[in-house]
Structures are given as C-alpha cells and as structure tokens.
Amino acid sequence: MKKVLTLALGVMTAIGGFMDIGDLVTDALIGARFGLSMVWVTVVAVIGITAYSEMAGRVAAATNRTVFDLVRERMGAGIALCNVLASYTVTALTLVAELCGVALAFELATNVHYLLWVPLVAFLTFLVVWRMPYEHMERLYGVLGLALFVFVAAVWHFGPDWGQLFHDVTHPLIPRGEGRPTYWFYAIAMLGAQMTPYEVFFFSSGVVEHHWSRDNLTEIRANTLVGYPVGGVLAVAIQVVAYLILQPQGIEVKQLSQTVLPVVLAFGQAGLAFAIVGIVAATFGSALETLLSSGYIVAHHFGWRWGKFESPVGATRFATLLIVTLLGAAAFALTTIDPIRITIYAVYLGAATLPFTYIPILVIANDRQYLGDLANGRLANVLGVVYLLVVTVAALAALPLLISTKGGL
C-alpha cells in the first residue's frame, strides 16, 4: 500500500512538475492565436520529454551519477563546459520567468502589482530551498498543481463539438492572417515550453537526491510514462479553452489573467481560486526546480558537493551559487521587463539548446560500461535518434525564425 501511495505521489509530482509558466503562457497564447493546429506539437513534446527523462533517470539510477557529471567524463571538459554555459543561461532565464509567474498569480488574487511580489517570491523560494525537506517540497507543489485540472473541467463545461475538435486537431491548418514563419516560431516555442531542459536535469538529480537505484526503476518509469502524458492533457486543455472562448473573439493572450478568463466564465470565483492555486503551485514548484537545476548543472560539472541533503556549510559553493542565481534572477525580473515576453524567449532559447541536453544523454544511455544491462534498447534508441533530429532541426531554425518574425509578432 505504501509503495502504491509513493508511486501515486511521484506521478502527481510529475504531472504538476510538467506545467510551468512557459506552458501556461504558450498554451493559451497558441490556442487563442492558432486554435488546435499545434496540439500535435504537444504530443511530439510529451513523447520526447518522456523518453529522455526516462533515459536520464535510468542513467542516474544505474550509476548514482547525474547527467552533467557523466558528460564531462565521457565527452571532455571543453564540450561539457559549453553545455554547462548554455544550459545554465537558459535555466536561469527560465527562473526569471517562473519568479514573475508566481508574482503574476499573486497579482491575480490581490491586484497588487506583480513587481511588488517579486522580492517576496524570491525570499519564499530561498526559504523553501533552504528549509523544506526535498520530498515534502516536491510533493506539495506537485499535488497542489493538480488544481490546474480546472481547465480540463472547463472544456467539459463548455460542451464543445468533439467531432469538430478532433477534426481540428488531426487536420492542422495555419489560420488566415498568420504566416508560416510565425507558425513555426510558435511551434518551436511550444516544443521548448514542454521539453524544457531543466526538467531533465532536475529529474536526473532527483533520482540521486532520493538515493534511488536499479530497484526504483518502477518509480522512475511510472513518473515519466504516466506523469508527463497526463501533464500533456492539462496543456491541451488550456489550448482547447483558449480556442473555444478567446479565438472566436480575436483575443490575443498577452497576460496571465487572460489565460484564466475561460475558467472564470465557466466556474466563476471558485474556478478562479482553483486556477490561481494551480498556477502558484506550478510556477513556484518550477521556480524551485529551475533554481536547484541551475546549481546542479554547475556543481555536477565542476565536481562540487551539492544537493538539498547537504547542509549549506557542507556544500558552500553550491549554496552560494544558488543564492547568487536567485538574487540575479530577482534583480532581472525587477527591471520591469515584460514577464510574458521573457517567458516566450526563455522557452524559445530552451528549444534552441535542447540538443546540448539530449546528445550526451543518448550517448551515455548507450554506454554499456556505465549502464550494463540497463543500457538503451532498440525502442529507446529509435525514439532517441528521431527526437535528436527533431530538436536539432528546431535549434537550427530557431535563430532565423526569431529574426524573420521579429520574435513572433
């Protein structure tokens, strides 16, 4: 019974962990602007993140070492350092977006400007990372994040024509007035939002933090194979309600408050309360994940002592890096830079750096010296190679599309 409960909690954590500010913004924005023509991107992204997280988790369970630790050993310090720089930059930028996301959710509840909430959110993030045990931290936001299922309930409430929805999903068309480059710009943004590199780093580090081993492969597979796809259902639900309610009115989603507008129409203040709880949990959880991931990336590369199970005195460089990253992210958020724009750029740059994350994982997951009988099988390798091609094409197209569309305008 205890094992089942642990499995269920882990899966819920993965579901909550899948959603972050990048998803909340891009799903609603794309649903309102492109209808259901990008649901296929969510399907592609969910399969990809599931496959690579399972690989990264398996590597960590088999070796008790994390991705960046093995990358340096297997691929050399130079290449690994480039990987660290790119991954740290994107993860820190994502942290800025997540801090803003929590602050925007507080603004939704209070109408107090989000910038006033940013320092408090940063302080809360610091407190939780410092004081709360790893498992409690993970499960609390994971379970509360399930409040976002209010978006799924809203889809049912609006009683859509399911046949039409299915047709729109399976026959994706670029809406009139939208150019092909803009469509592909947002397709890459969505891929980046749903295959965020930090999720893989965090999952892999979490396996080590939990002291999971080969005996815990069931937990690792349940978290990825169930958690992420159910998280994908949430993402599609947000796209669908935006498509049903916002697109017919010609509403462009530029604020988080517009993401929840369909839920308010459906369920009133109770719906809004659920949505706010879900958004706070999802974005706060992601702020913790991105902050810890930024520390993990650097600490694993340089071989520092790291982890929440280490006291700050025992892992001073790791702890200092976390504080500096958090202060830097909060300061950047306070520059009044548009939080929605920064979110779009963070997920977009995330997509551009995906090959840096995925190539080493695929290489190491095939190395029988490290993994023995847990090395990739045929299915994992086929998926791994196909997705490597997908993310490489997306990464190569990212910069030209960013310029030609003026950032998706």
Added chain:
Amino acid sequence: MRSRHGIAAAGAVLLLLPACVGPARTEADYRADASNAAKTAISALESAQLTVQTVVDGKASAVYASLRLTEDEGEAEAAIVAFGSVQPPNEEMQRLRADVLGLLQQANTLLADLRIAAFRGDHGHLDAIAQPLQPTADKLQRYEHPGR
C-alpha cells in the same frame, strides 16, 4: 581568438536585431503597422467585453475585474504609443494615421471608463459603459483587414 570575438559579436547583434523596430518605409509597411495596432486594440476591447460579462453574471471578483480591465487599457495604450511613434510615409498614410489613432484613442477612453467604474465598485453600470465597445471594435476591424 579574434575570429571567436567576431563570432560572439555577430551573435549578439543577431540576437538584438528583433528588438529593433525601424520607421515604416513603404505604404504596405505602414498599413501593416496600422493593422497590428487595430488588432491589439480589438483584442483589448473583446477581452474587456468578456470580463464585463463575467462581472454581470456575478462570476468575477472585483479584484479580478479591476485587474483585467486595467490590463486591457494598458494594451490599448501600448498600441497607441507603438503606432503613434511610426512615421507615415506620405499624406495618404498621414490620414490613415489620424483615423486609426482616433479610434485607438476612443477605445482607450472606453477602457479607462470601465476600469474607473470597476475600481469604484460601480458594477451595476459596467454593462451600460461597455455598450460602445463592440461598435468601436467593428470600426477598427476595417483597419485590421483593409482588403475586406
């Protein structure tokens, strides 16, 4: 080493390029700017209408309604600033500028009135104040899709 610096500088310039918005050089560019401004304002007006509907139906809290309407007003203001700062290439486009800016200003005033009423808690009158939103959005549609 020098070539590495060159690549880094070129990369930085490429990344910053999308942030640069130059003056509209042709009529087509200017019409596209007008269309974008109209689209943003229509979105703000429609978004405000949905928000008012939630208030009238007793579904939205005063806090949420105030926030939503403030943001819609901000969007309309941003459209005025962005479009107003672009230089019209000829006299015909200057007339277009006057027409579009007039409508954008009208939209902004309407949204400001709604925001003020919502802040005062005057929810009973929001519906009446919101009446001109749709006609204004309809007029702006002519500029969003000039060919229609």
